Amino acid sequence: xxxxxxxxxxxxxxxxxxxxxxxxxxxxxxxxxxxxxxxxxxxxxxxxxxxxxxxxxxxxxxxxxxxxxxxxxxxxxxxxxxxxxxxxxxxxxxxxxxxxxxxxxxxxxxxxxxxxxxxxxxxxxxxxxxxxxxxxxxxxxxxxxxxxxxxxxxxxxxxxxxxxxxxxxxxxxxxxxxxxxxxxxxxxxxxxxxxxxxxxxxxxxxxxxxxxxxxxxxxxxxxxxxxxxxxxxxxxxxxxxxxxxxxxxxxxxxxxxxxxxxxxxxxxxxxxxxxxxxxxxxxxxxxxxxxxxxxxxxxxxxxxxxxxxxxxxxxxxxxxxxxxxxxxxxxxxxxxxxxxxxxxxxxxxxxxxxxxxxxxxxxxxxxxxxxxxxxxxxx
Amino acid sequence: xxxxxxxxxxxxxxxxxxxxxxxxxxxxxxxxxxxxxxxxxxxxxxxxxxxxxxxxxxxxxxxxxxxxxxxxxxxxxxxxxxxxxxxxxxxxxxxxxxxxxxxxxxxxxxxxxxxxxxxxxxxxxxxxxxxxxxxxxxxxxxxxxxxxxxxxxxxxxxxxxxxxxxxxxxxxxxxxxxxxxxxxxxxxxxxxxxxxxxxxxxxxxxxxxxxxxxxxxxxxxxxxxxxxxxxxxxxxxxxxxxxxxxxxxxxxxxxxxxxxxxxxxxxxxxxxxxxxxxxxxxxxxxxxxxxxxxxxxxxxxxxxxxxxxxxxxxxxxxxxxxxxxxxxxxxx
Ligand SMILES: Cc1ncc(C[n+]2csc(CCOP(=O)(O)OP(=O)(O)O)c2C)c(N)n1
Ligand SMILES: [Mg+2]
Numbered sequence: 001x002x003x004x005x006x007x008x009x010x011x012x013x014x015x016x017x018x019x020x021x022x023x024x025x026x027x028x029x030x031x032x033x034x035x036x037x038x039x040x041x042x043x044x045x046x047x048x049x050x051x052x053x054x055x056x057x058x059x060x061x062x063x064x065x066x067x068x069x070x071x072x073x074x075x076x077x078x079x080x081x082x083x084x085x086x087x088x089x090x091x092x093x094x095x096x097x098x099x100x101x102x103x104x105x106x107x108x109x110x111x112x113x114x115x116x117x118x119x120x121x122x123x124x125x126x127x128x129x130x131x132x133x134x135x136x137x138x139x140x141x142x143x144x145x146x147x148x149x150x151x152x153x154x155x156x157x158x159x160x161x162x163x164x165x166x167x168x169x170x171x172x173x174x175x176x177x178x179x180x181x182x183x184x185x186x187x188x189x190x191x192x193x194x195x196x197x198x199x200x201x202x203x204x205x206x207x208x209x210x211x212x213x214x215x216x217x218x219x220x221x222x223x224x225x226x227x228x229x230x231x232x233x234x235x236x237x238x239x240x241x242x243x244x245x246x247x248x249x250x251x252x253x254x255x256x257x258x259x260x261x262x263x264x265x266x267x268x269x270x271x272x273x274x275x276x277x278x279x280x281x282x283x284x285x286x287x288x289x290x291x292x293x294x295x296x297x298x299x300x301x302x303x304x305x306x307x308x309x310x311x312x313x314x315x316x317x318x319x320x321x322x323x324x325x326x327x328x329x330x331x332x333x334x335x336x337x338x339x340x341x342x343x344x345x346x347x348x349x350x351x352x353x354x355x356x357x358x359x360x361x362x363x364x365x366x367x368x369x370x371x372x373x374x375x376x377x378x379x
Numbered sequence: 380x381x382x383x384x385x386x387x388x389x390x391x392x393x394x395x396x397x398x399x400x401x402x403x404x405x406x407x408x409x410x411x412x413x414x415x416x417x418x419x420x421x422x423x424x425x426x427x428x429x430x431x432x433x434x435x436x437x438x439x440x441x442x443x444x445x446x447x448x449x450x451x452x453x454x455x456x457x458x459x460x461x462x463x464x465x466x467x468x469x470x471x472x473x474x475x476x477x478x479x480x481x482x483x484x485x486x487x488x489x490x491x492x493x494x495x496x497x498x499x500x501x502x503x504x505x506x507x508x509x510x511x512x513x514x515x516x517x518x519x520x521x522x523x524x525x526x527x528x529x530x531x532x533x534x535x536x537x538x539x540x541x542x543x544x545x546x547x548x549x550x551x552x553x554x555x556x557x558x559x560x561x562x563x564x565x566x567x568x569x570x571x572x573x574x575x576x577x578x579x580x581x582x583x584x585x586x587x588x589x590x591x592x593x594x595x596x597x598x599x600x601x602x603x604x605x606x607x608x609x610x611x612x613x614x615x616x617x618x619x620x621x622x623x624x625x626x627x628x629x630x631x632x633x634x635x636x637x638x639x640x641x642x643x644x645x646x647x648x649x650x651x652x653x654x655x656x657x658x659x660x661x662x663x664x665x666x667x668x669x670x671x672x673x674x675x676x677x678x679x680x681x682x683x684x685x686x687x688x689x690x691x692x693x694x695x696x697x698x699x700x701x702x703x704x705x706x707x708x709x710x711x
């Protein structure tokens with residue numbers, strides 16, 4: 001049986017030990033200044049984000065089981081990596097997600113009902129990236145790795161526009177792209193790093209190594225630690241404990257800052273674990289054992305960060321308040337899921353092209369007339 | 380070739396007309412970028428982009444890394460950012476590494492985003508045979524793209540169309556597959572620089588006739604015109620339609636012509652199986668059935684990989700193969 005871990009000589013950057021005590025590794029040293037800038041309310045926000053995302057994710061999986069959704073890809077276990085990196089991005093940054101970054105979407109301001117709509121089958125996108133309320137969080141990409149090239153091209157444009165590396169941290173833009181360990185085998189991800197290096201794009205490649213690509217362990221994708229590959233493309237790269245939200249934040253903040261200030265593309269590999277199934281259609285008992293999953297459950301990012309906050313003296317009311325708010329959040333999602341209406345038949349023809357198109361017009365009219373006739377015939 | 384400023388009509392080969400059209404589009408809109416392999420310093424292996432990097436700079440004409448998916452995928456990202464990239468694929472047979480980005484991303488992004496995002500990307504593809512080249516350098520892959528919703532696909536057959544159509548393709552807010560018939564890069568023709576563009580997707584009768592209609596796109600149009608000359612000498616009058624656009628196809632001139640002649644022969648370099656010609660044959664049968672005096676006939680490449688160059692003259696339809704089909708149609 002294949003091993004499920006690749007090993008590196010340097011341990012990943014970590015600031016919180018498994019029990020939540022603050023004990024940074026030596027490798028965390030360059031990142032600590034980014035943590036010093038955080039306030040208590042920032043910490044509380046990180047916790048709130050993770051708990052809300054977990055509750056949403058659990059609710060969505062339930063909705064799938066109840067027949068409301070065709071599919072659900074859970075983010076359970078990856079909240080530390082997602083919230084740390086998502087909170088490190090600035091409002092002017094651009095986020096190119098894969099399909100599991102629900103916590104990042106939440107942080108960027110997206111109404112998460114949009115993800116529900118995609119998984120229910122009423123839309124392919126769920127939210128409009130052109131709407132500034134969606135925080136430059138682009139719709140999900142389902143073809144593994146494809147979005148890495150879009151992010152690199154976009155970052156080339158940012159650079160051509162002179163919208164980065166001006167020295168103004170309030171406006172300098174960066175691009176962050178999310179992808180998985182399986183995606184690192186795709187040509188597109190590798191080509192994206194090549195183009196990024198050539199054009200020195202203001203960009204962070206954020207790799208969530210959750211150890212699985214459906215049923216295939218990361219060791220089938222790579223025998224070297226994945227972040228070390230990036231160095232071969234000429235990208236500064238670091239491996240971080242993705243279940244440590246503070247470490248994920250600090251590492252992301254530094255590399256985004258470097259990317260924004262002319263340092264070129266960077267890669268972060270966040271070590272984490274997919275606690276749930278790949279999607280609700282998957283059966284992990286066929287390919288992995290519960291004891292390994294249990295060992296990762298023991299490293300749960302939320303439990304660890306809660307211990308840290310409790311040690312620092314966060315109040316009981318704070319924790320109960322966050323949980324109550326998350327319940328309200330999911331109740332609202334549930335209610336609105338039940339109210340989602342199916343799109344009209346013209347929807348599939350409407351935006352295939354940017355303007356009127358003779359074939360679309362003809363086929364839309366034909367189908368409308370056909371449906372009218374069938375309805376008339378049945379009446 | 381030199382052009383005086385006030386020249387209205389200039390004679391030039393398609394290669395120069397494309398170069399002039401690209402230059403015009405770049406001068407008009409500084410969001411227009413050219414991307415591709417060897418297109419900058421070298422001016423492209425066919426020299427279509429010659430001189431443009433020197434004129435507009437390395438920020439406008441990008442010698443990219445050697446990766447077709449990378450070129451198209453980053454062009455998509457640039458289009459998201461507001462640029463209008465024009466990508467060159469070096470040869471027809473090298474488009475396949477970019478197929479995924481074209482069909483799953485470029486073609487679908489406007490639809491996926493419910494119209495809030497436009498994808499003004501042009502992909503220039505030198506295509507087709509007649510140049511005696513080795514494998515992967517003579518293919519006609521246009522049917523794959525005509526089959527893909529969300530893409531527009533066009534192919535000019537003359538220098539004048541090349542000059543105007545490349546500018547229209549760049550002005551389109553949808554992705555355009557721009558198939559350049561590379562065997563027609565060098566013959567000269569008149570380009571009306573002061574004219575105006577015909578609609579990018581309009582097909583056009585380029586020779587009128589009464590006995591049969593023949594239709595093609597790209598390099599095959601010149602073969603049809605040669606066949607029509609030969610037929611005329613034998614007293615057979617052929618009407619020739621240049622498709623210009625293969626997605627969408629403008630059927631109006633084709634149907635009007637078939638209603639007049641009652642006979643249709645469709646020609647193409649590509650293999651006939653599931654091809655543009657098949658689509659036209661089916662559509663004309665659906666819409667002009669009672670006007671037809673004979674079955675619609677296709678003259679195509681064979682359903683084989685493009686053969687070694689020494690066999691290309693046998694593979695590619697020539698005027699005689701067109702006339703053989705015309706004779707069969709007239710025999711009904
Ligand atoms: C090009 C492509 N091939 C196959 C698939 C089917 N597929 C969906 S997710 C997945 C595994 C992806 O693994 P990884 O990149 O590690 O991301 P994760 O699901 O773990 O977040 C596969 C094979 C796909 N979506 N796209
Ligand atoms: Mg994975």
